[in-house]
Amino acid sequence: MLGRRPSGVLAVKTKAPTSAGAAEELARLLPVSGLAMVVVFLSPYYDPHRFTAAMASHFVGTPVFGCTTAGEIALDGWDENSVVALAFCATDFEVTAHPLLGLSDVDIEDGHSLGGDHRLLSLGTDGDDERCFGLVLIDGMCQREEIVLSAIHVWLGHIPIVGGSAGDDRRFERSWVFFGGRAHSDAAVLLVVKTSLPFRTFSSDNCRPGTAKMVVTKADPGRRIVQELNAEPAAIEYLRTSGIASRDLDLAALASHPLVVRVGDGCYARSVRRVDAAGALHFACAIDQGVVLTAAIPSDPVSPTRELFAQIRREIGEVSLYIGFECIYRRISAEQHQRDLDICDLYRSHRVFGCNTYGQLYGARHLNRTLTGVAIGMREL
Incomplete structure (x- = not known):
């Protein structure tokens, strides 16, 4: 890159065996200057604290953000035990970061005041909203996604929002979000991204509602x-109601038998994260007493995703890469139905980079079982 500044988004992956080694390899693969930010998706195989400290020492002066994952997505499709890094070049991007801490202390009533006195003019858009999108990374175990998104949606107005809930490789114990050179739990970070490149946010699901319905008659x-x-x-x-023959409600069975709830004209998945010893269902998304759940059927994700990519290309032209946040249940379901090779081929051919998450953020909604993200286009010649 001698003699010229990098542009666009540069995407790389490492499977170095140690946290320090992974950070060192990323520093070799990416420029360490001329960047607006680096976003990393880190497998829980690595120590998040050692990794973030090592990244801060290599990328001095460049903010590094990211989260732990339930799987990674890179040029060869789905992966695990790896780190995916996206470098946003300063020639095409400006970024303003807004960390949010102590999410467990925030309830529905004071959600709009989350993080202090936020105003749209202070979020780095300079009034040029059409060139901006919000990227949100949040602790996937905090159970505060809906509150955080509601507040951010108010702050940003009509600026599109995408993001994901951090994972921990399907253990559902503790996940981490990265900012300020450290790994944080019970936290989130809002990145307001302003770009000179064309972009389009997107969300795609593949659940078809059935006919069997259940009413939530007792809930917390x-x-x-x-x-x-x-x-x-x-x-x-x-x-x-879901027609599950086995009484072993493991992750595979839960992924194969989704539930959806109707909100307005749309249906949105509600994934069951686990079943406890008392037979209660623990959900990955908002649930309430009186809600009507419909047993759904997961359909083939490949065709609708391919059609979505084609539509985006028609709208913004050639796409340099897709930044994707994909539900771990969507991945598990695709693997069970032997569609993993096909979807990995699709991601590889369209340059999808990102991670598998415990929830996907789109607009003001916290979603399950979707592929959500932002497509970044090419600079006009």
């Missing part, structure tokens, strides 16, 4: 737990 909405469906023990009624 704050913890996203459902104890009863149709006035019956939740796990038993979920098994019966």
